[in-house]
C-alpha cells in the first residue's frame with residue numbers, strides 16, 4: 001500500500017555530496033566540514049569554492065576563484081536600466097527573482113555543459129549581491145557605487161550598499177553570516193532549484209525559482225517577520241505577554257522550530273553570539289529581546305503542547321542584520337546573496353551527477369480527491385443547460 005507524504009518529509013529523492021544535516025545532534029557539514037569549524041577558520045569565498053568543488057581549495061585555486069568573483073562584480077547596463085524602471089515600493093525579493101531571470105538573457109552561451117555552469121555559478125555568486133545593493137541605492141534615490149576591487153565579498157557588498165567601507169569587525173561578522181547561510185541540503189528553495197534543473201532548464205531559471213521559494217515566510221522570509229515581531233514587541237518586559245497571546249491563538253512564532261532540527265540549529269548558536277556581540281557594541285536591545293522570545297516560546301510550547309522547540313537560523317540573524325544597519329526587507333535577499341553558492345552547487349550536481357543513481361526529472365504522484373463520475377468521466381453539460389447552482 002502506498003502512503004501519502006504530505007510535505008515530502010523524510011522522503012529521499014536524490015544523493016548529494018554537498019552537505020548533510022544531523023537534525024538529532026544539531027550538526028551541519030558542508031562537503032564533510034563542520035560548519036562550526038568553517039565559521040572559525042574559513043571565509044565566504046573559500047566556503048563557496050568548497051561547495052562548488054569537491055574539497056577545500058589550494059591557495060592557487062582559491063586565489064583564482066576569488067579573483068573571478070571580483071572580476072564579475074558588475075551587472076549589464078541594460079539590467080541596471082531595467083532596475084531603474086521598477087516601482088520603488090516593489091518587494092526586493094520580487095526584484096531579485098525577476099532580475100536573475102533577466103540576467104539569463106545576457107548569457108550568450110548556447111551549451112549547458114559542466115564548465116559553463118561552473119562559470120555561471122561564479123557569475124551568479126558575484127552578481128546577486130550587486131543586484132541587491134544596486135536596487136537598495138536606486139529605490140532610495142541614491143547614486144550607484146562602483147564595486148571595489150580590493151574589498152572581500154562581504155566588505156564589497158556593504159560598500160556598494162552604503163557607500164562606506166565597513167570596519168573589519170562588521171565585515172567579519174557579515175562574512176560569518178554568509179558562511180552560515182550558504183548551504184542547507186534539500187530545503188525548499190534548493191529543492192525548487194533542483195526540481196527546475198531536473199527539467200534541463202538553465203541555471204538562471206532554476207535560481208530564479210529558488211529565489212521565489214526563499215521569499216516565503218515559512219522559509220527565508222521568516223527573518224524579516226522576526227524583525228517585525230521584535231520591533232512590535234520593542235521591550236524585553238513585553239515579550240512574555242506577546243508570545244503567550246500568539247501561542248494561545250495557535251499562531252506561529254517566527255524564527256522558532258525547524259523541519260529537520262529537533263535540537264539546537266548550530267547556525268542559531270553562532271548567530272546568537274553575533275547578535276550578542278553587536279548588541280554590546282551598538283548598545284541596542286535586540287539581543288536581550290530575542291533571547292527572551294526564545295526562552296518564553298520554549299517554555300510555552302512545553303506547557304501547551306508538551307514539546308520542545310528551538311531557535312532556527314532566522315531568529316538571531318534578524319537582529320544581527322538589523323544591528324549591522326541593513327534595511328529589514330533586505331534580510332531575505334541577503335539570505336539569497338549567500339545561499340546562491342549552495343543552490344548553484346546543487347544545480348551542477350543535479351545536471352551532471354556522475355555516479356548512479358543519477359537524478360531524474362522530479363515527478364511526484366498526486367492523490368486525486370476531486371469529483372468522480374465513474375470510469376468515463378462526468379458528462380459535459382453545455383453552458384446554457386447548466387443549473388445556475390452548479391457553480392455555487
Ligand SMILES: CC(C)(COP(=O)(O)OP(=O)(O)OC[C@H]1O[C@@H](n2cnc3c(N)ncnc32)[C@H](O)[C@@H]1OP(=O)(O)O)[C@@H](O)C(=O)NCCC(=O)NCCS
Nearest residue numbers: 217218219222251252253254255256257258259312313314
Ligand atoms: C519551520 C517550520 C515550518 C517547521 O514546521 P514543522 O516541521 O511542521 O514543525 P513541527 O512538525 O516540528 O511542528 C510541531 C508542532 O509545533 C508547532 N510549531 C512549529 N513551529 C512553531 C512555531 N514557530 N511557533 C509555534 N508553533 C510552532 C506546529 O504548529 C505543530 O503544532 P501542531 O502539532 O499542533 O500542528 C515551523 O517550525 C515554522 O513554521 N516555524 C516558523 C517559521 C520559520 O521560522 N521558518 C524558518 C525555518 S528555517
